[in-house]
Amino acid sequence: MTQALVLDRVSKEFTLRHARSIKNMTVRALRRERLRDRFTALNEVSAELAVGDSVALLGTNGSGKSTLLKIISGVLPPDRGRVLVRGRVAGLIEVGAGLHPELTGRENVFLNGAILGMDRAETLAKFDAIVEFADIGDFLDQPVRFYSSGMFMRLAFSIAVHTDPDVFLIDEVLAVGDPLFREKCIARLTEFRASGRTMVMVAHDVSLLRDLCSRGIFLERGQVVWDGDIDTAADLLVRKRKERRAAIAAGRTA
Numbered sequence: 198m199t200q201a202l203v204l205d206r207v208s209k210e211f212t213l214r215h216a217r218s219i220k221n222m223t224v225r226a227l228r229r230e231r232l233r234d235r236f237t238a239l240n241e242v243s244a245e246l247a248v249g250d251s252v253a254l255l256g257t258n259g260s261g262k263s264t265l266l267k268i269i270s271g272v273l274p275p276d277r278g279r280v281l282v283r284g285r286v287a288g289l290i291e292v293g294a295g296l297h298p299e300l301t302g303r304e305n306v307f308l309n310g311a312i313l314g315m316d317r318a319e320t321l322a323k324f325d326a327i328v329e330f331a332d333i334g335d336f337l338d339q340p341v342r343f344y345s346s347g348m349f350m351r352l353a354f355s356i357a358v359h360t361d362p363d364v365f366l367i368d369e370v371l372a373v374g375d376p377l378f379r380e381k382c383i384a385r386l387t388e389f390r391a392s393g394r395t396m397v398m399v400a401h402d403v404s405l406l407r408d409l410c411s412r413g414i415f416l417e418r419g420q421v422v423w424d425g426d427i428d429t430a431a432d433l434l435v436r437k438r439k440e441r442r443a444a445i446a447a448g449r450t451a
C-alpha cells in the first residue's frame with residue numbers, strides 16, 4: 198500500500214482559562230478554584246491512509262475532528278506524535294481562511310493559490326477555470342469583504358479544489374452555500390475521488406459522508422473508537438447523537 202498520510206500517536210491539549218478578568222481570577226483564587234485546566238482534544242490518534250482513500254472523520258460535537266484536520270493541514274502543530282503526508286495537502290478547513298478581505302477576488306486567487314502551493318504560472322493557467330467554477334461574475338475585481346457568504350465560500354472552494362492537491366481536506370464547507378453550488382462541489386469531490394486522490398472530510402451531514410467516503414474514523418473525546426467502513430461509523434454517529442439528545446432532554450449533559 199502506498200501511504201498518503203500517516204498519523205502516529207497524535208496528541209493535542211488546550212489550555213482552558215476559567216477566568217479572563219482580574220475580578221474573576223480573584224474570586225476563583227479566593228474560592229481556591231482552578232484558574233485554568235489542561236484539556237485533551239486529541240489523545241494518541243493513529244491511522245494510516247492509502248493513496249486514494251476517502252475518509253470521513255466523525256464524532257459528536259467537540260470530539261476533536263476539526264483539531265485533527267488542522268493538525269493534518271499543518272496549521273496547528275501536535276503536542277506529541279507525528280504526521281507524515283505524501284505530496285501536496287490543501288483544502289478548506291476554516292471557511293474563508295486564507296482569503297484576505299481587503300484584496301479583490303482576482304488578487305485572492307493568486308495569494309491563496311500561493312498559500313496552497315501553486316506558483317504564479319500554475320495559478321495563471323488555472324485562473325479561468327477557478328473563476329468559472331466560483332461563478333462570482335462581476336465581483337472578481339471587488340474586495341472580497343463585499344462578497345456574500347456564498348460567494349466567499351465559492352471562491353475559497355474553487356481555489357482549493359483547483360490546486361490539485363494529493364490530499365484534500367474539507368471541513369464542513371458544504372454546509373454553507375446554495376444548493377446548486379453544493380451539487381457542483383459534490384460532483385467535483387466525486388470526480389476527485391474517482392481520480393484516485395486522497396480525501397479527508399468532516400461534515401455533519403451523514404448521508405453526504407456515506408456518499409463521498411468509504412471509510413470512517415470515529416472520534417470520541419479525542420480518541421479513535423472506530424476506524425473502518427463508513428456505514429458502521431455513520432450508524433454509530435446517528436446512535437450517539439440520539440443518546441446525546443436523550444441525555445439532554447433528561448436534564449443530564451452527555
Ligand SMILES: Nc1ncnc2c1ncn2[C@@H]1O[C@H](COP(=O)(O)OP(=O)(O)OP(=O)(O)O)[C@@H](O)[C@H]1O
Binds near residue numbers: 213262265
Ligand atoms: N484553540 C482552542 N483552545 C481551546 N480549546 C479548543 C481550541 N480548539 C478546540 N478546542 C476544544 O477542543 C475540543 C475539540 O474541538 P474540535 O473543534 O476539534 O471538535 P469537533 O469534533 O470538530 O467539534 P464540532 O463538531 O463541534 O465542530 C472542543 O472541546 C473545543 O472546545
